Amino acid sequence: MGEAGQLALLGSRVLLVGLGGLGSPALLYLTAAGVGSIGIMDMDRVELSNLQRQVLYGEGDLGSDKTSRARARAMQIRSDAEVQVHQGRISEANARQIIAGYDFVIEATDNRESKFVVNDACVALNIAFSHAGVSELQGQTMTVLPGRGPCVRCVFGDVPDLEAGREGEERGILGPVAGVVGAIQALEAIKYLVGFGELLVGRLLTWDAGRMEFRRVPLPAEPSCGVCGKLLDGAEYEKRGFRNQ
Numbered sequence: 001m002g003e004a005g006q007l008a009l010l011g012s013r014v015l016l017v018g019l020g021g022l023g024s025p026a027l028l029y030l031t032a033a034g035v036g037s038i039g040i041m042d043m044d045r046v047e048l049s050n051l052q053r054q055v056l057y058g059e060g061d062l063g064s065d066k067t068s069r070a071r072a073r074a075m076q077i078r079s080d081a082e083v084q085v086h087q088g089r090i091s092e093a094n095a096r097q098i099i100a101g102y103d104f105v106i107e108a109t110d111n112r113e114s115k116f117v118v119n120d121a122c123v124a125l126n127i128a129f130s131h132a133g134v135s136e137l138q139g140q141t142m143t144v145l146p147g148r149g150p151c152v153r154c155v156f157g158d159v160p161d162l163e164a165g166r167e168g169e170e171r172g173i174l175g176p177v178a179g180v181v182g183a184i185q186a187l188e189a190i191k192y193l194v195g196f197g198e199l200l201v202g203r204l205l206t207w208d209a210g211r212m213e214f215r216r217v218p219l220p221a222e223p224s225c226g227v228c229g230k231l232l233d234g235a236e237y238e239k240r241g242f243r244n245q
């Protein structure tokens with residue numbers, strides 16, 4: 001990345017919504033990479049059943065707020081990291097106020113409602129974000145640049161079949177599967193902030209960990225999308241080939 005890239009990271013603000021299986025590795029890598037200011041949001045406390053995949057925490061953290069333990073862990077890695085705690089659950093009522101001012105958002109939640117709330121607020125505020133979901137041996141992730149590619153609602157409609165959420169929790173999530181996908185989310189944030197590589201915009205990365213098969217599925221943006229459609233320039237989309245891939 002060089003000195004310029006490192007300075008860009010130091011001057012960046014990233015919000016991490018969800019401090020579970022995806023958010024744990026994402027926070028470790030964002031902190032270690034040198035992101036200057038990191039917001040963390042979660043409402044839960046650390047439970048024993050979390051520890052197999054939520055690698056931020058250990059037995060000594062059981063019963064504590066995830067936000068406070070995650071902040072302490074980040075400060076262990078980099079004592080000069082600015083870590084802003086948002087205790088609670090993201091909702092339509094608070095999302096825009098919390099998200100405004102961040103340069104990039106990592107949506108690492110475990111439920112459909114929160115995924116939509118983050119999507120809608122980021123699109124409204126024109127803030128780039130990474131979406132992801134994991135379940136058993138499956139993972140998926142995409143990056144949204146509002147107006148420059150499809151949003152989560154373009155892809156999944158109003159009632160998405162996201163393989164995350166409490167359903168995923170019940171079926172179980174293998175720790176390393178969440179670890180890989182969460183690390184990819186951190187990488188997308190770093191690429192966006194520093195400005196290198198090719199982002200997962202207009203492409204859903206799916207991973208079948210059982211067969212160890214990664215696929216990049218091209219996705220059209222939907223000009224009729226109720227959330228981001230008005231931002232979309234149809235001609236620009238055709239030119240970029242989003243609709244015809």
Ligand SMILES: [Zn+2]
Nearest residue numbers: 151154225228
């Ligand atoms: Zn959309």
